[in-house]
Amino acid sequence: MSEFLGLCASGIALAAVLTLVALGLVLLYKATNVVSFAQGDLMTAGAYVAFWLTAQEHIAIVPAYLLTLLILFAVGVAMERIAYAPLRRASPIAVVLGTLGVALAIRSALGIWQGTTPKNLSSPVGDGSVNIFGAAVTDQRLLVIGVTAVIVLVLGYVFNSTRYGRQLRALAADREAAQLMGIRVNGLATIAFGASAALAALAGVLVAPLGAIDLNLGFNMMITAFAVAVLAGFGSIGGIVVSAILVGLVQQVLGNYVLQDYSDVLPFGLMLIVIIIRPRGLFTAMQGSRV
Amino acid sequence: MSAIARLRTAAASAGARPASAALRPAPYRRRYFTGLLIFIAVALLAEFLYGTASDTQHLVNLWLVYTIAIVGFYFVFGLGGRFAFCQTLMMAVGGYTTAYFSVHIGFWPALVLGVGVTAVLAAILAILTIRVQAFYFAIATLAASQIGIEILRNWSGFAGANGVQVDIDTPTWFGTELIDERSFFWVILGVVVLVLLLAILVERSPLRRNAVAARERELAAESSGVHAKRLQIGLFVFGSALGAVAGALLAGWEATLSPDTFSIDLAIAIFVGVIIGGVGSMWGAVVGAAFVVFLPEVLTGLEQYQTIIYGAILLGGVVFLPRGIAGIGNDLRGLVLTRLGIGGREEEAREADAAVPREPEPAAEAARETGTPLFDPRAAAAAEPPGEPLLDARDIVVQFGGLRAVDGVSLTVRRPGEILGVVGPNGSGKSTFLNAISGVQPFAGSVTVRGRPIHSGRRTKARAAGLSRGFQTAQNFSDLTCLDNVLVGAADRSMTGFLAAWLARVPMWRRERVRWREAQAALHRVGLVGVEDLPARSLTYGQHRLLELARCLAGRPEVLVLDEPSAGLNDAETDLLADLIEQLASEGLSILLVEHKIDFVNRLCQRILVIDAGKPIAEGTPSEVWNHPRVAAAFLGSAVSHA
Secondary structure (H helix, E strand, O other): OHHHHHHHHHHHHHHHHHHHHHHHHHHHHHHHOOOOOOHHHHHHHHHHHHHHHHHHOOOOHHHHHHHHHHHHHHHHHHHHHHHHHHHOOOOHHHHHHHHHHHHHHHHHHHHHHHOOOOEOOOOOOOOOEEEEOOEEEEHHHHHHHHHHHHHHHHHHHHHHHOHHHHHHHHHHHOHHHHHHOOOOHHHHHHHHHHHHHHHHHHHHHHHHHHOOEOOOHHHHHHHHHHHHHHHOOOOOHHHHHHHHHHHHHHHHHHHHHOOHHHOOOHHHHHHHHHHHHOOOOOOOOOOOOOO | OOHHHHHHHHHHHOOOOOOHHHHOOHHHHOOOOHHHHHHHHHHHHHHHHHOOOHHHHHHHHHHHHHHHHHHHHHHHHHHOOOOOOOHHHHHHHHHHHHHHHHHHHOHHHHHHHHHHHHHHHHHHHHHHHOOOOHHHHHHHHHHHHHHHHHHHHHOHHHHOHHHOEOOOOOOEEOOEEOOOHHHHHHHHHHHHHHHHHHHHHHHOOHHHHHHHHHHHOHHHHHHOOOOHHHHHHHHHHHHHHHHHHHHHHHHHHHOOEOHHHHOHHHHHHHHHHHHHHOOOOHHHHHHHHHHHHHHHHHOOOOHHHHHHHHHHHHHHHHHHOOOHHHHHHHHHHHHHHHHOOOOOHHHHHHHHHHOOOOOOOOHHHHHHHHOOOOOOHHHHHHHOOOOOOOEEEEEEEEEEOOEEEEEEEEEEEOOOOOEEEEEOOOOOOHHHHHHHHOOOOOOEEEEEEOOEEOOOOOHHHHHHHOEEEOOOOOOOOOOOEHHHHHHHOOOOOOOOOHHHHHHOHHHHHHHHHHHHHHHHHHHHHHOOOOOOOOEHHHOOHHHHHHHHHHHHHHOOOOEEEEEOOOOOOOHHHHHHHHHHHHHHHHOOOEEEEEOOOHHHHHHHOOEEEEEEOOEEEEEEOHHHHHOOHHHHHHHHOOHHHHO
């Protein structure tokens, strides 16, 4: 039983990280209609920058983390300028390929900068753990879950109750109409790219102490986060959270008891099934499309 | 107009039977095998000048193998327009299957088996996922790849411990064991030439234009009769099978296979190969293969920059060179030709200008000029027993969530040559209604054309039933020539598949000649002459309308559905269009016309149906409906009655 609870806890911690990555993906998608293949490498970059600031520059943890988010926000904005602004009129496939190019560039730049040996980022809350019904849950996992919960609440508020949120929803509902109503689409795109990169960086910073930092840290996580976003139909925040928990539990619990060899690809299987059977996701109503 | 084009037009209008060369669409005109011969020459030069040591020989062989995989991917991504991430999986399946069976049945039979298994797998994957678009298709295939590679890694009975297969039969060629690089070179070169031959035959066939049309505008292509999804599944399977050939050759030649070979890095190299070569031509893929194989050699000592260069190429490629190196080649060629005064871009533009103001020709005249007895709806109508209405739409309902955009609209066209107008305020559901009866939009109710049903949401069915449609903004295929644009809508759709391209070229060729003449006639019919070979993107707005109309006519419809055809045209163009529509109707074509310009409707239509808020509110002659109180209220608002 305690093993099961432990697996559930790591499943939910994984779900928390996936939620952050998927939120970044969906936010960007809503604002710009772009699904970015760079999200994973931005996450890796976040982990490396945090490692650089804390372990190499010896900056205190909280300012270092804040600085990391700021730097990655700037990287996101730069990415919008380089890889999205020139491609506004190009086909969606060209834009996606462009983000893949950015992903590769970021990854190899990180490799040139920090080398290929894995790095370890120490946890800001130490290596302790809490006993919950006999299952030891590390403090870092609790931190991941807690921070994600806060972010989800904040984003929920921004999305539902602020001007930016309303504009974003208008954009997602009907791009052309929103543009005609005077929403500054370009400004929103810039912010969305920045915020989405910062969310990826936060995920990287939070997940890094649970393992080691290497160049593939984010890319693999991103594909799993695609699964979350697809399950949620690139839709609501609630849908993302539920999908992330589903994916996290499937991977940790099912992957541990039944299909040990395939635990890493279980989310992909789930995603493939959803794309085949219900491409609009589990939580979105089927809608007619207009021509 | 170029001298050649002028000659051609002169010959045509003199009533001479046009030379078939002049009627050939561009893909058939150039020599078939020049590219292949150049490729063989380059490969031989590479092998005998560069491949003098075993490591450079190895690279040349690798180039040839990658060429097969990347040409395969060109058919999936470049021509099919499908953003797939699974070419590496297909290579792996082909490679491992070949490896496993090679010890039992020998290498070459195992290769055939491996390609077959891969093709079946690719077909299943494509059938399951083809309906999802762009990005979803990419991650579906990415997920499938990750799962597939993981299975190979774990299935030791089939793929070896941890997926490392070393137990591979050495291929033999007529009794000689192929062990050294040189002997492999000859075998791989032979396979590559065979593969390129198959690829060229597909490129020079009607399949290509249909695929380009489906890639560019799926909706318009399907409405013109192209089975877009079926075609893309075919291209996906063909391209994947080529991937399997590459994987199998890799297995036999390297004598060992590991899942790490088929990593995401190889997938990205394949993307880079296609992008750098340009998605416009299979020869781009050959160039791209050379690039990804030889780049690491050029970068000796700087290997760490390889990925960053790949990234820059993907990004720079889509930003600066959407048409790739092959595209630059074409541009340069165009530039040189323009300098020499024989064709090229500027020439195209001038030709397009010169072609504009021309009266549409009646069917008889167009038929005489192009030497083709044109489509004659009247003949078709006379052949059919009377009684069955031409177009019969009953109780059409279209629902968007909680909104009934079309709420019980019925209409009937009985008489050949009748023009029925459908009008209504903005947002009244006219376009949605058109989309429903032309099979674009799922609906409830029934639609028949002469008793032949059009099923809800089945686009190609509508055209097959005899209904062609134009779109609110003209939907042409800008990467195709004008003649190819019209050919996409051809009524006769036989001999346009893979098998015809490979095995039945002579019958295919014959069908194509008939289709070319009809397409030519359709262009004359709408008054577009001298533009056959120009890419559709060089046309003016008004010409786009006419080109779309020509494509509709090429389908020999009995009912033509037009959605605001005069939108965006100037007065002169509108008059020309009205003349054309009247002529078409007088020849027996029934037309359903949705329009905003009231004068245009009143001039052309004998009968008008008015829709408001998805419901029919009046039907009758123009004077009847315009005097109807509900129509006035719908168009001007009920406030008018108080004024």
